[in-house]
Amino acid sequence: MQIHFTKMHGLGNDFVVIDAINQDISLDANAVRQLADRRFGVGCDQLLLVEAPTDPAADFRYRIFNSDGNEVEQCGNGARCFARFVRDKNLTQKQSIRVETRAGIITLLVHADEQVSVDMGRPRLEPAQIPFDAPRQADHYTLNVDGEDVVIGAVSMGNPHAVLEVEDVDTAPVVELGARIQVHPRFPNKVNVGFMQVLSPEHIRLRVYERGAGETLACGTGACAAVVIGHCQGLLADQVLVDLRGGQLHIAWRGNDQPVVMTGPATSVFEGRIEL
Numbered sequence: 001m002q003i004h005f006t007k008m009h010g011l012g013n014d015f016v017v018i019d020a021i022n023q024d025i026s027l028d029a030n031a032v033r034q035l036a037d038r039r040f041g042v043g044c045d046q047l048l049l050v051e052a053p054t055d056p057a058a059d060f061r062y063r064i065f066n067s068d069g070n071e072v073e074q075c076g077n078g079a080r081c082f083a084r085f086v087r088d089k090n091l092t093q094k095q096s097i098r099v100e101t102r103a104g105i106i107t108l109l110v111h112a113d114e115q116v117s118v119d120m121g122r123p124r125l126e127p128a129q130i131p132f133d134a135p136r137q138a139d140h141y142t143l144n145v146d147g148e149d150v151v152i153g154a155v156s157m158g159n160p161h162a163v164l165e166v167e168d169v170d171t172a173p174v175v176e177l178g179a180r181i182q183v184h185p186r187f188p189n190k191v192n193v194g195f196m197q198v199l200s201p202e203h204i205r206l207r208v209y210e211r212g213a214g215e216t217l218a219c220g221t222g223a224c225a226a227v228v229i230g231h232c233q234g235l236l237a238d239q240v241l242v243d244l245r246g247g248q249l250h251i252a253w254r255g256n257d258q259p260v261v262m263t264g265p266a267t268s269v270f271e272g273r274i275e276l
Helices: 029-036 076-088 174-182 220-232
Strands: 002-010 013-019 046-051 060-066 096-101 104-110 116-119 141-145 148-156 160-165 192-200 203-210 214-216 239-244 247-252 261-264 267-275
Touching: 002 076, 013 076, 029 046, 029 060, 046 076, 060 076, 076 096, 076 104, 076 116, 076 220, 076 261, 076 267, 141 174, 148 174, 148 220, 160 220, 174 192, 174 203, 174 214, 192 220, 203 220, 220 239, 220 247, 220 261
Parallel strands: 013 046, 060 096, 160 192, 203 239
Antiparallel strands: 002 013, 002 267, 046 060, 096 104, 104 116, 116 261, 141 148, 148 160, 192 203, 203 214, 239 247, 247 261
């Protein structure tokens, strides 16, 4: 099977994007891992499939696979790349694009400067909706990790996130602690782990250890999750600049049942074909 693809990135979080509308595509977990391999394939953090919608309220269906081959619910940086891709490929010329995901329909808005805003929907803070094993919703939870107590916030942005406040993201044990929290039994679907350094109520630094991918240069849903948790804990304002290792995102959330809006860039790198 020969596949046409586009390599893209959102702040260094990189993707293989495939048009599954005009190609007959059938990918299993092994094929995804082969494409994602940085030595024997194309190389990416996630693979994105562009499909025709199954919901008549949507323009497209958006499917996301981590580099380990597992399909996941949501990817914010990928959503921005998705919006650029469907316009660059003339699949639509709409500026406001409704996209069906496993987590529900999201709205993508392409601005004149080609920045993309993503309405990520409202955050889910109830433990059962994350999912997270806790008796009730709280701003802080204590997680026992190999005998050590770690204080986290927990939220779903379409995918589950744990967020820790740290003094300095440069010295935080992102890989070691992130890998252990990712598979903590209180998160039955595993979890993405954000390490947040608060610079001011309007500005944070963030590193994210993503389930199934490890630490990435940027995580859009992770940035949204960090701002939501920081806002709930009284640390952050309604609009926050998030510094990730790959660049900056603007996140806006007014609290309560309001949606989270993420704005940032999306970049095409190259086109190619690969035989699987």
